[in-house]
Every structure is written in structure tokens, then in C-alpha cells.
Amino acid sequence: MTGRRLRVDPIACAAHGICAELLPELIDLDEWGYPLLSTHAVPRRLTAEAERAVAGCPTLALHLERTAAR
């Protein structure tokens, strides 16, 4: 079984914070405005929102990765 997980490229990320607006269920911001991602697999019901957050990142720093569930 595979899941999809969020990953941020920490160098590309410039703390726009749009991801946390689009996907508050899974993304929080730290005190400096950088995203804190849920480490769990993205639940199926949030797939569309997660894809929107990925597409909405102005620096293309957010990724949805397919990971083999362990």
C-alpha cells in the first residue's frame, strides 16, 4: 500500500505561508513563518486540497511524494 506525504524543499521555501492557508489541517507555520508539515500520510479526503497547496506555492517548494507505507 502506498501513501502520499508532504515534503518541503527547505532551501526553496521562502515562507510565503500560502500552503498553511490552503491546507491548515496538515500544515502549521512556525514563529518565523516556515511550514511545519504533518508527518502522517495525506488522508484521501484532503488529496485535492494538498494538490492545490502544492500548486499554489510561489517557489514550488512543496511536494507531494508517493511513499511506500512501512
Next chain:
Amino acid sequence: MTRPYPSPADTDPAPAGVARLLSASLERPADLAAHLAWFGPLPSVEQGSPTLTEVVDRSGLRGRGGAGFPTGRKLAAVAAAADSAGCRPVVVANGCEGEPVSSKDHLLLEVAPHLVLDGAAAVATALGADEVVFCMHRGDPTIPWLRAATAERTAERITPRLVEVPPRYVASEESALVNFIDNGVGRPTTKPPRPYERGVHGRPTLIANVETLAHLALIARFGAEWFRAMGTADSPGTALVTVGGAVHYPGVLEVELGAPLGALLDLAGGLAEPAQALLVGGIGGGWLPIDRAVGVRLDHADLRAAGASLGVASVLAMPATACGVTETARIASYLAGESARQCGPCMFGLPAVAADLWALIYAVGDLPGVMQRLNRRLGLLPGRGACGHPDGFTRFVRGALDTFGDDFRDHCHGRPCRWAGQSWLPVPTAGDPTPAGWR
């Protein structure tokens, strides 16, 4: 067909004592003839030969640049990646003494540069590499030694290329080396890909510390069993350790891995004054209270169990007349200043934690609140950078909170020790924070 490597008949008398890398006489000039007379010739390695990788794997050699990754596994990973990519790998010898409290790589390159060059040549041949790069800090005083040694080796298949890297703390991290060699920017890059899969010129790249390569040159000569005859099962062999601080004779020693830290202090002439703690594994390493530390063995597993790590092997004795909170804040400020300022949590989080530590020292604001904030911030850093810098920083500060727990409590309650705010360890000044500082 695999056979024992090297065949026993080829084996020259191997150094029998604890001094292996440093066994050649220091009086003798480190020229090629003296090197060959002392260690014997490097047994020929067949191109693309799996046997060297197997021998290194059996020897249990672990990298000496800080991470302690098994060298045999690294060799095999590069070989496999090159195989599947269908191209020749690149070998990078890392001689950047990026750790401010260590001087082992300097000593090694001065005393036995040909061992390092042997090691680099052996892995290059075994992996079928067609390029060898030596990375040194720009302006490093040992560069002339290395150049002279390289020039003597006229029969070498590949002449190593020397690349001078900005002398920064994280510029010798493996992805930063690749970035500098390829793009002239000594800052880490996002992983994956790791350099073993995609490194210099986009090709699989083996990056090894110079001490690792020197051990490998001896393993190629004298075999895995000889190597394992010293050290522990977890951490075999000997290691170059920089011992400093409150000892009579600070310097670099070659010791058997597994030696108790107390024995290392004795070898350095013993404590010159009462000590309260040891800083082990580099400037951003782990603090251990002296009473507990002396019995801990210099071994990856033992040090980890004690709450430190072997890192770049170094042991500094902190005298009783120094403030653990202040020393932690000074080092934290240095490490924060050495952030490559690419990843937000590192760029902002490290200075924020350092500022919290200074607030405790100068009693600024609501101190228990500062302490809480400090702990919360430490939880925000690990795993959030492109390299391990924020993780190492967090381990260092957390270790200090454990070891100097009473001191932190006293500072929190407005009762700092009498040495608070005074400097003990010579901490370097952090480099140029602008992008120009990484070129």
C-alpha cells in the same frame, strides 16, 4: 573470482603498535621514497575490483569525517549507483579541517600525505573512477605539503585535482563540496539526491575524509583482520584524536578506539587544573560531566549511549573555572553565524536559540519564560534543514541543558556562577554571512 586481498605473501611487516597512521618517523621528510620504505608498496588493485570494497567492508572501517558511516557500504553504494547510471564515478578526498577544535587532518597531511594519496588512488581504481578531487580549505597551510607529495607520484593513473573551498563550518558537508566543485558555491543542497547517487558532474561520487582514506591505504596493505586487531567491534581500528583544553600537553594523538576518555587525558599529560566537563566530538559536540566522562570509551556506540557522539574525534577538558551556560552560548552564537542562511528554521531558529541563551546569562526578561521558549524552539529545528546543521546544533544545546542542568537552573533563578559572561574556549568568529562568503 574473489580471493583474499592482499594475498598474505605480499604483506609487509605491519605497524604493530597503536601508532599506525603516525607510525612513520616524524624526523623523516614525508617523501615518497621514505613512505614506500616504511609502509611498503600499495598492492595493486584491479580496476573495477570488488575485492577492495569487500576487504574494507570486513575491516569495519567507519568514516572519520564525523558521521561514522561504514566505508565499505559507502563504496558499495557508489559502485552500484555508477553501475546503474552507466558512468564512471568521481572520488573526492575531504581534507577540509572544518571543525575548529580539531587539527588531526592537518597533522595527517603533514606527516603522511602519501597514505592519503594511496587511499584515494586505491578507491579510484577499485571504483573505476576517472577523476579524483582533493578539497582543502582555501589558504590551508598544509596545501604545499599535499602539492609536493602529489608532484612526486609521477606514475599515478589519475592526478588528483586540488580544489580550495571557503573555510566555513558547513562548506565541507558533502553536498556543499559537490556544489562548490560544480558551481563555485560552498553551501549545502537539498537531499535527495545524495552525492553517492548524483554528485560531482551529476555522477555518483564517493566523498571520504582524508583520515578514512589513510586507514583504507593500510587496510589495502595489511588486511581487514590486522585493522580489526585494534579497537572495538563497533568501532574498529585506531583514530586521530585532538585533545585540548585544560590538559598539560594539548595536541593530536593516535589512539585505539575504545580507549576510555580518561586515558586520553592521561596521554595528554593529565589535567592541568580541575575540570568540570568534557566537550567530545567537535565544537558542536556533546558535553559530558567529568566524573561520568572519564570512564566512557571512545567508541560510536558508547558515546551515543552516554549522550554524545564520536563526531570528528576531539576531547576538550573544560576547567572548573568556566561557566557552562556561557560557553554553550558562545558556541551556539558561532554555529548560528555559520548557518548557510538558506533554510528558514536554521537561518532564524539558531540565532533565536543563541539569543535565548544570552538572555539567561545577562538575566534579561522573564527567565523561566525564556527557558520555556528555548526548549520549544529546540523542538522546531531538527530535520528542517537541507543539511544536518540545525540537527547538530539542537543536539549540542540539548546536551548542554542536561550536563549543566544545575547551572541553567541557577541562571534561571538569578543566581549565575561567578564566571558567567567570561570566555574560556577560543571560539572562532563566524564568517561572512553574505553569499560572497561561500564562494
